[in-house]
Amino acid sequence: MGDMSELQQREDALQGMGTSLLRKEDARFIRGQGSYVDDVKLPGMLFGALVRSPYAHARIRGIDKSKALASPGVVAVLTADDLKPVNLHWMPTLGGDVQAVLADKKVCFQLQEVAMVLANDRYAAADGAALVEVDYEELPAIVDPKKAMDADAPTIREDIAEKKDVGHGPRVHPNHIFTWEAGDQAAADSAFENAPITVREEILNPRVHPCPLETCGCVASFNKTTGYLTVYMTTQAPHLVRTVLAMLSGIAESKIRVVGGDIGGGFGNKVPVYPGYVVAIVASIVTGVPVKWIESRIDNISTTGFARDYHGVGELAADADGRIKGLRFTALADHGAFNSHVSASKFPAGLFSICTGSYAIPNAYCRVDAVYTNKAPGGVAYRCSLRVTEAVYLIERMIDVLAQKLGIDKAEIRRRNFVAKEQFPYTTSMGWTLDSGDYAPALEKVLQAVDYEGLRREQAEKRARGELMGIGISTFTEIVGAGPTKTCDILGIGLFDSCEIRVHPTGGVIARLGTMSQGQGHATTYAQIIATELGLPASDIVVEEGDTDKAPYGAGTWGSRSTPVSGAATAKAARKIKDKAKQIAAHLLEVGEGDLEWEVDRFRVKGNPEATKTMKEICMASHTGNIPDGMEQGLNAVAYYDPPNLTFPFGAYVCVVDIDKHTGEVKVRRFYALDDCGTRINPMIIEGQIHGGLTEAFAVAMGQQVPFDENGNHLGNSLMDYFLPTAVETPRWETDHTVTPSPHHPLGAKGVAESPHVGGIPCISNAVIDAFAHLGVTHMDMPHTAYRVWQQCHALGIDGH
Template sequence: MDQNVENHERLEKLEGIGCSRKRREDPRFIQGKGNYVDDIKLPGMLFAVMVRSPYAHAKIKSIDTTKAKAHPGVHAVLTADDLKPLKLHWMPTLAGDVQAVLADGYVSFQNQEVAFVVADDRYVAADAAELVEVDYEELPVVVDPFKALLPDAPVIRPDLDGKNVGAHGARKHHNHIFNWQIGDKDKTDRAFSDAEVTVAQDMHYPRVHPCPLETCGSVASYDAIRGDLTVWITSQAPHVVRTVVGLLSSIPESKIRIISPDIGGGFGNKVGVYPGYVCAIVASIVLGRPVKWIESRSENLTTTAFARDYWMSGELAADKSGKIKALRVNVTADHGAFDACADPTKWPAGMFHVCTGSYDIPNAHVSVDGVYTNKFPGGVSYRCSFRVTEAVYLVERMIDVLAQKLNIDKAEIRKRNFIKYEQFPYLTPLGLEFDSGNYMPALEKVLEAVDYNALRAEQAQKRADPTCPTLMGIGITTFTEIVGAGPSKSCDILGIGMFDSCEIRVHPDGSAIARMGTISQGQGHQTTYAQIIASESGIAASQIAVEEGDTSTAPYGLGTYGSRSTPVAGAAVARASRKIREKARKIAAHLLEVSPDDLEFDLDQFKVKGDPAKAKTMKEIAWAAYNNVPDGMEMGLEAVDYYDPPNFTFPFGAYLCVVDVHKKTGETKVRRFYALDDCGTRINPMIIEGQIHGGLTEGFAVAMGQELPYDEQGNVLGGTLMDYFLPTSMETPHWETDFTVTPSPHHPIGAKGVAESPHVGSIPCFSNAMVDAFAHLGTTHFNMPYNSYRVWQHAKSLGL
């Protein structure tokens, strides 16, 4: 009994994998003690503001900075001409294109960066920015990617004149970026020719923005004496930023220090390198003083990295029983004025080829065309892995379209097409190997929890009643995500494989510090990484400090986005911990004078097999590591691991949503949302719950209101929080969550990643529910976002 109590106490103290350990980050955040980029204040620091173009497409005839420079308190006004001698007026993008740092003779989107004003404070800089006189000559604007491909469409990128081959192959038009295809086209076309039933649906995934609470910004500080450059920056990938800055500036990476302090949300918005960062660095080098540049909310919403803007045409071929034979997809991808997507180098449409979803589809073919328009650049993964939200949206919508055509229940058609448990690992027709999944029990658990049959009966009753003021819609998604980019054989950024890293040092007192190449933006890495180390090495989580985001101390890593921290860095953490444990085993054997093989690891100590009284705790071993190690062994107790994953991980989920839509006003109430997620091994259930709530809320935001529309003159109309929907607790529905556990077979602890599944899975679930509400009236699809006006318009078009 005493032994059990003691074991339980040890386990509790360890706070390892599976514990709902409270977030270590929260005490500082809830007390307002976080340290964000805009909190950085350095002696002599100056502040910068961008001068931006009001026009979406214009020639710059002249820029007169005289008045701005003469304004009291102004230190410098940079234009492209100032950057030219440094060859910094253009910079490479992560997608193999180039982007103007400051407009070089023309602007190609509204709010494009034209000049950079550096002054004593942000107010003086803002005043002086208004004194920069730019003479523009307006040019015709194109914001529609289909019109951009017409023969006589305006040339958006004169700098690419004559370049018929881009970073991803041939360009077929002056506004064309790439065509990317995957899958067996002939076999897929044949399957369609032979099919008993085919369906087709066009859909637009609107241009949205991750809209993190903290906008982007940086503080650059160049020390001319030492030749060191330090940049505090809101970056999800600080090491990648260091490499880019090194490439641009020719300063060796050893002289560059990038620090990502606390970050107020990223969601993909903070992966890239933006003109403001480059200008702040140049200004600091030129002026010899630190320079801070922080975006306004509208600058964030209209210039730094949008997401999606995918025009998708999906087709399914099936037999009469609803068994799918083939999927065919054509996408026109609006990338804006510069191709600044954040995707692995080889995949210009990211992992869109996960679009066969949770279904056993034998044939598939995908073709994606990237197009330039007069809109701001981006194409990042907003709370998802590269283009996975788009892919999941497509297949989850298409299967509903097929169900409606065949009059098969939307849960039943999914069951008929699921990849079966015994088929894993499953090779998709588009070349991905799904590691593990168990879809049927997940869906059945959800259907039972919500009493699906009763919901359908209620819906039928309401449809039969013409006096019912509302339409009831039931949406289902059974999605599979692909995360954890990724294996270096297929994934790299700027030629660097997408591994990640962990370094652990155990101190003489048995406490430890761990550093990673990732960077938390709210995911709770300081909490969860320590739990992995605790379980794997026996050091209590409370004794472990986790540090990220400083390139001068952390090992090189590719950063945090695409739910890659747990699948990639989490694996490095587990493996580094195991290296610590194995060295500790040898030291314990030496101390206990037995063979290492005679020891067994038990939570936080090594015990001699068959003689458990003889044991050494990790604390004792750590002390010995600095004074009493076996002959020939190095002193100290530390380990480094760089983990190159053998495959991606494939979290999945089954979601169900019930909506009530008012026929006359279009007002929609989300009555119920039930989300079951399977992310493999669960490291911290409380953090998982929080991540799922966050992801569902952002999914709700996208489906029900977020959009960055443009008018024909290229004005972006969603650039304030008055126009751009950011749900608060007032609008957000109640979430019900559930889980199953299907570990990843190739991940060291079986974990798959979770933060993005609820976003990816919920958006099509809302769409499916909204379409389902109108399905009996013949609706197979209508586009997001489902604000009351749009829904009312749709209801009206049906004569309601």
């Protein structure tokens, strides 16, 4: 055995798992050398500008293109009537519905796509779009989802008014999409009947938007001679999109190439297929020249994948000691005018039934009713694995409400209800099997770090002086890494993922994956996995994603699935290569495979420390004739990974706020976040992800919302109104961790990017509401802007006005 310092040196040289290797991709990004879709410029390219509806609900009586066509530089104007002959005026959605590509006789939400003007440059296209005259007859709009199923509610979707089912079971009203339930209603009801204590609260997760820095867009290029279609686009799931495009266009999937390029943030906003992409593609097929379409900021916030809009009701039943006996959560989900949100086929309400959280709740039931309204479609987005934020927000709020009712400390009530370490793997009353967890030590570590008892004493003193201070706790469990193909699919395609690794003779490696980085640092993280598995330096490992002509098939990056699914595929592919390398090493060292052991970057003969073959030597040998009889040359492998279960990262967060009762201003004084994502691959990247997620949690809790007036007009779709926190507003984040590896993941890793968002939002809300708890307040809806918090102060008569 080599001496320890030499081993350590070899280990350090790899920069593998556990090292805070600087992100390999940043050298390009910080020099302005990223290549985003708007950087793509092809010869002869036309620009498309969309004409959008000013009304939320209106019939289209006619469209006059003549003035637009006469405008200089305008080449064509496309409307639904022009897409009809190719049968592309409507398209199927990933939610089982259909969506108008360009409005067909009526518009159902404000800024819906009505026509596309194609012109020689972007300015001519915009000028042309302003000259398209659309004759609208305004119709009454449904903005409040609670009125969507009224008997006299106008029918939003006349195209499916008669359909009894839009993919997820029977409909009871023309504006009803589906009703979905999980758990055991009878058992939950009986728990409530027999419980000494019950609490109930109406809790809103308002409509918000992820607002990535880069808006959506594409460049579509159809070559009429070869019949090949290339689409450069902002997408988190290039392979799924290619399949959808093949289904839509009838072009063979082998002749379609989707290229992701660099993506400036996704957060779920870039999973769906939007009408703009489809029109640009049709336009390129028709004209035979490339067509570019890029959204404006207002278009992005107004029309593409929003998040939440869940009007929830939470109920808990408990005994007098605060031990939860029953849970009933319902939600009215506003999906907008089309059910185009992305979810696994069998889970129309996503993973909402994870709403029992970190707690052992014996009887639980949940139901989600989804309705159409005259708003933009979407719902599943924003750093959150398919409705997990909504579920976690409900349970983390409700457990506080219960604690308040019983007069039990908010940390103590969590201790009393945690799933205990020895209960894992733990199957919840909703049917999920939590793979692993160790909740109590995580909470205790955080409480100690912030001196929780001291904070409560300080709060009591401040309350006595009439000051407002709040302490929020969140002990959440996430569900990520969708998912096992036996339960999770989109359009019938299982949500597995893939990795292909090619090792070159000198030990350089290229790995290609089915996922798609949008800033997560995949090029670094995956390289580190391979470095540790194969004993080759991460610096020589290149990671490629997003080009469907190069990468193997995968479902993409969303729902924190890259590390849980593709990270596992990467390990599997590397291990296939390592197995072959071992055979070659045994052959070269003339021993049996059983006589070899692995040491950082080489195989070593047991009991003979001098007899070794380094991985680099094996790489070269695998390209020669000196390999075992019958073995093929090369060191390549492809692995597809179908996870046996999802993974369940968890965390314990504490937030301390001070509130000015005269102005309602909330100041986050301290935020301490402990995350457990199992095995940690790159601690620096994990910390960066947590900072980002917490900042987005802060944004949602403190200021973001997409409001509408009674006619369905957007009231806040530009960055003048929509809150995007900068370094000025953002609190300082303190991070910590514990490590509870996933037992079923090859590396024990669980995924982390969404945890801080999902767990952070209720933590901040809990802190704000805790500041008012002694005054009898049990809930306040987000966002906790100064004005809204002041209104609460004013209602309590403590604002001094």
